[in-house]
Amino acid sequence: MHDIIDTAVAAGNFKTLAAAVTAAGLVSTLKGAGPFTVFAPSDEAFAKLPAGTVEGLLKDIPKLKAILTYHVVAGKVMAADVMKMDGKTATTINGAALKISTTGGVKLNAEVNVVKTDIVCTNGVIHVVDSVLLPSA
Secondary structure (H helix, E strand, C coil), X not given: CCCHHHHHHHXXXXXXXXXXXXXXXXXXXXXXXXXXXXXXXXXXXXXXCCCCHHHHHHHCHHHHHHHHHXXXXXXXXXHHHHHHHCCCEEEECXXXXXXXXXXXXXXXXXXXXXXXXXXEECCEEEEEECCCCCCCC
């Protein structure tokens, strides 16, 4: 079993996320003790963003860091725990809240679907999401 970063890299479908985490200087944080719950956008999720968005974010590190930390919740929250949170919110490590709905599958902020759950790591858990979560401006 590996930490969150090594697990994501080994999976092969989080190349954009790994590059963004590296650019934002968050690798040491996500390799740290945690535990963390990461709602990880796949490469396909990043590809849904308008053309040039990822490149722009890689040049705007404060904004990139805000978006990436919006995908992380302190603690190890397994899918069974998330299912008990319908209608509630989870506070991310950037301080903003994620709205959770469990009607017809797990959705975050009513628009982002959790498509794979409970990828257990030494310092937390990864849940794969089909879109990039964007905090309110």
